[in-house]
Amino acid sequence: MKARFARLLSSRWFVVAAVGLAIVLLLPTLPGGLMMDDYAQQHWLRGGPQATGGPRDLWDMFRFQDADRVSFRLNMDQGVWPWWSNPELRLAFFRPLTSLTHAFDWRFFPASPWLMRLESIVIYGVVVAIVGLLYRRLVGATVAFGLAALMYAVDDAHGIVVTWIANRNAVLAAAFGFGALLLHDRAVRDGDRRARIAAPMVLAVALLAGEAGLATLGYLFAHALWLQRESWGKRALSLAPYAGVAVVWALVYRLGGYGASGGDFYIDPAGEPGRFLGALAQRVPILLHGQFGFPPSDLWLLVPFEKQPVVLAAVIVGVLLGGLVLALGVRRSRENGFFATGMLLALVPVCATWPGDRLLLFAGFGAFGILADFLTAPREGLPVARRLLVRGAAGFFIVLHIVLAPLFLPGRALQVAGMLHDPIERAAASLPPSSELAGRTIVIVNAPDFLVPSFGLLARQNRGEAMPRRIRQLAIATQGRMVLYRTGERTVELMLSKGYFHEAFSYVARKQSEPLALGDRVEVAGMTATVKALTSDRKHVATIEFAFDEAVDGGGLVWVVWKDTRFERMELPAIAGEVELPITDYTTAMQGS
DSSP, X not given: OHHHHHHHHHSTTHHHHHHHHHHHHHGGGTTOOOOTHHHHHHHHHTTXXXXXXXXXXXXXXXXXXXXXXXXXXXXXXXXXXXXXXXXXXXXXXXXXXXXXXXXXXXXXXXXXXXXXXXXXXXHHHHHHHHHHHHHHHHHOSSHHHHHHHHHHHTOGGGHHHHHOGGGHHHHHHHHHHHHHHHHHHHHHHHOOHHHHHHHHHHHHHHHHHOGGGGHHHHHHHHHHHHTXXXXXXXXXXXXXXXXXXXHHHHHHHHHTTOEEESSSSBOOTXXXXXXXHHHHHHHHHHHHHHHHSSSOGGGGGGSOGGGHHHHHHHHHHHHHHHHHHHHHHSOOOHHHHHHHHHHHHHHHHHTTBOOOGGGOTTHHHHHHHHHHHXXXXXXXXXXXXXXXXXHHHHHHHHIIIIIIHHHHHHHHHHHHHHHHHHXXXXXXXXXXXXXXXXXXXXXXXXXXXXXXXXXXXXXXXXXXXXXXXXXXXXXXXXXXXXXXXEOSSSEEEEEETTOSSOSGGGGGSSOTTSOOOTTOEEEETTEEEEEEEEOTTSSSEEEEEEEESSOTTSTTEEEEEEETTEEEEOOOOOTTOEEEEOOOOHHHHHHOO
């Protein structure tokens, strides 16, 4: 039985089996609905009313806010961006190839998100096939090749990136990025001239799919460092075409006004190198922990800021200990040097955004190459204690990545997809009817994050319903107490016991390093926010006065607050009165239970 299983894993046809298994496991996710950015793409491609500073054409759909400050100010006044947004906020990503695939989808089957998702699943199958061929070229027709291909194919970390339609850019970038790496290996080790010409061109296509394609450069460098045997000069020369492609891409990126700035959720590595290095020190260990172990790196989103240093220290210790155990059990080979170096370098570009397992498509290739060798390396010559330690770790990795991963892949993808879909639909259903909102300003006192109500309203607009004149979201609070004081005919004060901006999504549009100070005023159309008090540790804003240009209980404002799993209408107290409002923890609000 063991010999038969080994023959199966080392068979050249095992790549086909891995592809089929990955696709079959992901098919249950087809009925899932739209998620987050999908609603914005649907809105734009159906020709709905557009905010300024966004997409310029069918190939430019990931431009959410360009560098034009006039358009940004208009969006702030409208409520597209919350009142606390950094004045320098910019979110614009260069993904023309992926944008065109979405334009095709919404043009030819706009009522069938399941077909769009199937398209992404098929592309993921292509990724698995190319990765399998790479493993076979690098480690040969061995059991290690089969194990690596299997673990990559069924990795539950890949579920959400494949099933989230708007995240297709990463899957496309991986398909072309690994394709470029495969061609490069054929070019330099087999002397294939056509592959030498094609590989840089395929890399260019990967970069046109999305920024994630930059991770390919890490593996190309690692390939030259570990697997090529020529002189260092010839190795550098083999990388020159890819460097040229990257330089041209970077110039187009900059001249086109693409990039992210003004918040902590996304960091511009070139514009803010110091902040990016700090993010690397934090995010690389979190992503490595999510790649090799459990729980997933997505949970970092839920760690309160005050507990992050302790949690990060524990993660770093865990990663270092895990790395030590792996080092004790793997072969000392050039291939493993390539896998480890490529994996680490592949994590660098994705650290420009908040950590999450959806960022691990590229890193997983190196990680599972190492793990496969760890699981198949001989142990007979090891000291007893070391052998027992390595065997125990091998058992852990087998259970996690071979036994549980294929069971978790569809379920975890569906769970996260639900968290990115269900609260938006609940928000859309529970907000006041369009007949009450038309021509008025909706005041959202509190919500799980500022995206849920925005996408909820967008979902309704996509169905032909009227939008409010303006959106005013006052706060995001998922812990502590929240009290609203009615201080005048046109003014209210909102007190948060834990303070404002204490959760990750507040910093999509703002930097922690640039907090509001006592007395600061922010003016948007029809409303002024003034900081009135700080928390006792003086680290956060505690109380803000919101002054409106009209009576707060007049006919122009509609007030709502999030309670448990949906929005509810709220009644304002009389002048000099107060009311304590509900606060729902993030998990309950998003999962609905």
